[in-house]
Amino acid sequence: xxxxxxxxxxxxxxxxxxxxxxxxxxxxxxxxxxxxxxxxxxxxxxxxxxxxxxxxxxxxxxxxxxxxxxxxxxxxxxxxxxxxxxxxxxxxxxxxxxxxxxxxxxxxxxxxxxxxxxxxxxxxxxxxxxxxxxxxxxxxxxxxxxxxxxxxxxxxxxxxxxxxxxxxxxxxxxxxxxxxxxxxxxxxxxxxxxxxxxxxxxxxxxxxxxxxxxxxxxxxxxxxxxxxxxxxxxxxxxxxxxxxxxxxxxxxxxxxxxxxxxxxxxxxxxxxxxxxxxxxxxxxxxxxxxxxxxxxxxxxxxxxxxxxxxxxxxxxxxxxxxxxxxxxxxxxxxxxxxxxxxxxxxxxxxxxxxxxxxxxxxxxxxxxxxxxxxxxxxxxxxxxxxxxxxxxxxxxxxxxxxxxxxxxxxxxxxxxxxxxxxxxxxxxxxxxxxxxxxxxxxxxxxxxxxxxxxxxxxxxxxxxxxxxxxxxxxxxxxxxxxxxxxxxxxxxxxxx
Amino acid sequence: xxxxxxxxxxxxxxxxxxxxxxxxxxxxxxxxxxxxxxxxxxxxxxxxxxxxxxxxxxxxxxxxxxxxxxxxxxxxxxxxxxxxxxxxxxxxxxxxxxxxxxxxxxxxxxxxxxxxxxxxxxxxxxxxxxxxxxxxxxxxxxxxxxxxxxxxxxxxxxxxxxxxxxxxxxxxxxxxxxxxxxxxxxxxxxxxxxxxxxxxxxxxxxxxxxxxxxxxxxxxxxxxxxxxxxxxxxxxxxxxxxxxxxxxxxxxxxxxxxxxxxxxxxxxxxxxxxxxxxxxxxxxxxxxxxxxxxxxxxxxxxxxxxxxxxxxxxxxxxxxxxxxxxxxxxxxxxxxxxxxxxxxxxxxxxxxxx
Numbered sequence: 001x002x003x004x005x006x007x008x009x010x011x012x013x014x015x016x017x018x019x020x021x022x023x024x025x026x027x028x029x030x031x032x033x034x035x036x037x038x039x040x041x042x043x044x045x046x047x048x049x050x051x052x053x054x055x056x057x058x059x060x061x062x063x064x065x066x067x068x069x070x071x072x073x074x075x076x077x078x079x080x081x082x083x084x085x086x087x088x089x090x091x092x093x094x095x096x097x098x099x100x101x102x103x104x105x106x107x108x109x110x111x112x113x114x115x116x117x118x119x120x121x122x123x124x125x126x127x128x129x130x131x132x133x134x135x136x137x138x139x140x141x142x143x144x145x146x147x148x149x150x151x152x153x154x155x156x157x158x159x160x161x162x163x164x165x166x167x168x169x170x171x172x173x174x175x176x177x178x179x180x181x182x183x184x185x186x187x188x189x190x191x192x193x194x195x196x197x198x199x200x201x202x203x204x205x206x207x208x209x210x211x212x213x214x215x216x217x218x219x220x221x222x223x224x225x226x227x228x229x230x231x232x233x234x235x236x237x238x239x240x241x242x243x244x245x246x247x248x249x250x251x252x253x254x255x256x257x258x259x260x261x262x263x264x265x266x267x268x269x270x271x272x273x274x275x276x277x278x279x280x281x282x283x284x285x286x287x288x289x290x291x292x293x294x295x296x297x298x299x300x301x302x303x304x305x306x307x308x309x310x311x312x313x314x315x316x317x318x319x320x321x322x323x324x325x326x327x328x329x330x331x332x333x334x335x336x337x338x339x340x341x342x343x344x345x346x347x348x349x350x351x352x353x354x355x356x357x358x359x360x361x362x363x364x365x366x367x368x369x370x371x372x373x374x375x376x377x378x379x380x381x382x383x384x385x386x387x388x389x390x391x392x393x394x395x396x397x398x399x400x401x402x403x404x405x406x407x408x409x410x411x412x413x414x415x416x417x418x419x420x421x422x423x424x425x426x427x428x429x430x431x432x433x434x435x436x437x438x439x440x441x442x443x444x445x446x447x448x449x450x451x452x453x454x455x456x457x458x459x460x461x462x463x464x465x466x467x468x469x470x471x472x473x474x475x476x477x478x479x480x481x482x483x484x485x486x487x488x489x490x491x492x493x494x495x496x
Numbered sequence: 497x498x499x500x501x502x503x504x505x506x507x508x509x510x511x512x513x514x515x516x517x518x519x520x521x522x523x524x525x526x527x528x529x530x531x532x533x534x535x536x537x538x539x540x541x542x543x544x545x546x547x548x549x550x551x552x553x554x555x556x557x558x559x560x561x562x563x564x565x566x567x568x569x570x571x572x573x574x575x576x577x578x579x580x581x582x583x584x585x586x587x588x589x590x591x592x593x594x595x596x597x598x599x600x601x602x603x604x605x606x607x608x609x610x611x612x613x614x615x616x617x618x619x620x621x622x623x624x625x626x627x628x629x630x631x632x633x634x635x636x637x638x639x640x641x642x643x644x645x646x647x648x649x650x651x652x653x654x655x656x657x658x659x660x661x662x663x664x665x666x667x668x669x670x671x672x673x674x675x676x677x678x679x680x681x682x683x684x685x686x687x688x689x690x691x692x693x694x695x696x697x698x699x700x701x702x703x704x705x706x707x708x709x710x711x712x713x714x715x716x717x718x719x720x721x722x723x724x725x726x727x728x729x730x731x732x733x734x735x736x737x738x739x740x741x742x743x744x745x746x747x748x749x750x751x752x753x754x755x756x757x758x759x760x761x762x763x764x765x766x767x768x769x770x771x772x773x774x775x776x777x778x779x780x781x782x783x784x785x786x787x788x789x790x791x792x793x794x795x796x797x798x799x800x801x802x803x804x805x806x807x808x809x810x811x812x813x814x815x816x817x818x819x820x821x822x823x824x825x826x827x828x829x830x831x832x833x834x835x836x837x838x839x840x841x842x843x844x845x846x847x848x849x850x
Contacts, residue, residue: 301731322734339728353733362715
């Protein structure tokens with residue numbers, strides 16, 4: 001049976017921003033559709049409307065010519081629309097089976113049979129009776145997908161599903177999605193990764209600033225043309241020049257261990273590496289393999305043994321982040337909104353979070369607001385943050401602008417080493433390019449970078465050396481030219 | 497049709513409007529309760545809110561009650577702004593009073609300008625010591641500060657009970673549960689002849705100014721603010737989060753302790769069983785009604801202080817129990833929490849579409 005989903009003249013307005021501006025789209029089963037756009041383009045709003053999370057101001061949705069009134073996620077489920085969100089909605093301590101039946105009122109026994117048959121059909125192998133916290137990200141996603149499949153959906157919406165997956169898991173996912181599509185499920189795939197669109201989809205709809213820009217068949221497009229539509233300008237492709245080989249060692253980590261009392265944290269086991277001046281060391285890995293702990297140990301949020309970290313011929317393992325900053329280290333954490341910045345505080349107050357001695361942000365214990373503001377203005381203009389109001393609360397900056405502010409704040413001391421963790425996570429192409437250019441510039445100035453990232457493309461683009469972290473252990477350090485994304489994928493999965 | 501819409505950013509005006517709305521709703525609901533009880537609502541409200549402060553004496557009484565509320569609420573605002581839920585100010589007040597009272601008794605029948613400062617300091621230190629218990633347990637043993645600070649209230653009240661009945665009771669006091677009168681040098685001076693308002697009010701005003709200065713102008717205040725929003729950010733910036741937690745508890749304990757000093761070294765001049773009509777708990781309402789802002793807290797403490805006075809007047813003139821005062825305090829908090837809904841949502845009236 002054919003499924004036809006039609007979005008007709010949908011508009012959603014938020015104060016100060018039109019999230020969806022009169023969007024009309026039509027989907028038919030048998031094809032995989034990509035909904036492509038930068039962050040803030042309105043694709044998330046559109047799929048939230050389709051899944052009943054947001055109610056549009058205007059416009060209608062039709063499924064097989066029936067006008068749908070989606071007032072809640074439950075309405076969407078009842079109308080056979082399934083959605084897998086970017087962030088998993090699973091109860092970590094419950095078993096897989098309990099997670100699957102939690103929103104169903106069918107008999108447990110019949111459901112178990114149904115789930116077994118679904119798993120068999122699509123070659124999923126997951127133990128139903130272990131707690132979800134023991135699953136890998138890829139398996140968790142499969143649980144989410146099964147949860148949708150139980151209801152025999154006509155439409156399956158996937159929101160940025162590959163952000164936590166390895167290469168191998170991604171290709172498995174793509175195989176499954178193609179199978180679903182053959183079975184007649186209409187697939188809508190939301191992403192900003194162009195490569196995936198080319199690999200997986202049949203048709204692509206591009207959104208920009210709330211408007212639908214184009215709908216076209218993939219065979220008529222290529223990565224460059226899509227990127228231009230998405231960003232709305234011709235992007236220059238950036239390439240890193242091969243670094244001058246320097247043997248001047250900047251930081252050396254020796255036998256660094258960290259064991260946590262928290263069962264949700266990863267222990268770090270015998271970490272050893274060094275970075276030379278002007279070099280970028282990339283650390284790849286699937287999220288949750290100890291990256292966050294490694295970042296914290298390097299930044300000083302977690303104190304380690306004094307001798308385990310040698311920076312510029314000083315042992316600094318037992319110093320706090322603030323003390324490490326005085327040795328010219330800088331840090332850009334992964335979580336922009338909960339760690340690197342405080343959304344409820346103003347831009348200039350966030351700048352003051354990097355309080356190095358020579359800044360004079362605070363004199364004799366008093367806030368020197370003029371100095372902070374002066375500094376903030378400089379960061380905003382030097383790093384292209386798109387605002388001129390430093391009194392603005394930083395929650396009103398887009399992800400890209402906030403990240404520029406954070407990187408700017410960290411680089412204003414011209415540090416010898418910048419440690420960043422997923423610096424472009426969730427950003428749009430324009431902002432990603434800007435951040436990448438900035439990072440390359442740092443290396444050109446003979447400063448070093450440790451780049452912890454889950455984005456393999458980013459690592460291959462920026463790193464001189466690459467290592468992979470898996471279950472708290474670091475693989476051997478490889479030269480970036482010798483590494484391919486496939487090889488990284490295998491190491492990220494834990495194989496040798 | 498009425499539609500509820502989520503706000504992206506609450507406008508500043510609403511922030512100060514909802515406390516006013518809460519007070520208004522409290523008056524309406526209070527009037528309704530009086531009506532049900534068979535009183536004329538407006539007359540009853542007049543007895544409650546206007547008669548008590550109509551003369552000079554009443555006004556002095558208002559300031560007398562508002563002083564400890566303001567002082568404690570200022571201290572609590574440090575805790576609450578940084579997400580530390582110290583609800584044991586009553587205990588810190590009591591313990592502060594015990595320590596300062598003990599010191600005051602040491603100087604029994606002695607005179608000297610140095611006595612009063614020592615007594616005041618002793619009260620602040622007592623409050624700090626008592627507040628440090630939940631703080632240290634929270635930071636080093638992961639206990640819940642709400643539970644610990646609350647339970648310690650009853651411990652301190654029992655200690656006070658034991659002292660005034662037992663070892664510290666007045667030898668010439670016919671076994672009344674109270675201590676000797678402090679010497680005049682250990683008492684806060686009264687400001688006006690015939691009125692009970694005393695110099696403690698200056699402690700409260702000083703606390704207001706100092707807290708404003710610390711929170712908005714100093715690095716320490718900035719660190720507290722950041723730690724309150726996100727401990728993760730504080731750690732990343734290199735602030736000592738644990739120290740910050742202990743510090744806000746100490747500040748809060750010191751303020752409550754000072755309020756305790758004011759209560760015993762003011763007009764009463766001795767330790768007895770009931771030194772505080774739950775000022776420490778009521779101050780929680782004051783802190784929130786004043787939006788944790790120093791100036792807001794001044795106004796809020798005056799408003800809430802009226803409910804204490806009103807309850808007494810109502811008992812005398814209308815024969816209703818003075819606990820009505822607590823009913824009003826409860827209603828203020830209730831309506832404040834309810835009208836805070838408007839901070840995050842706005843109500844839109846839209847014509848019905850057909």
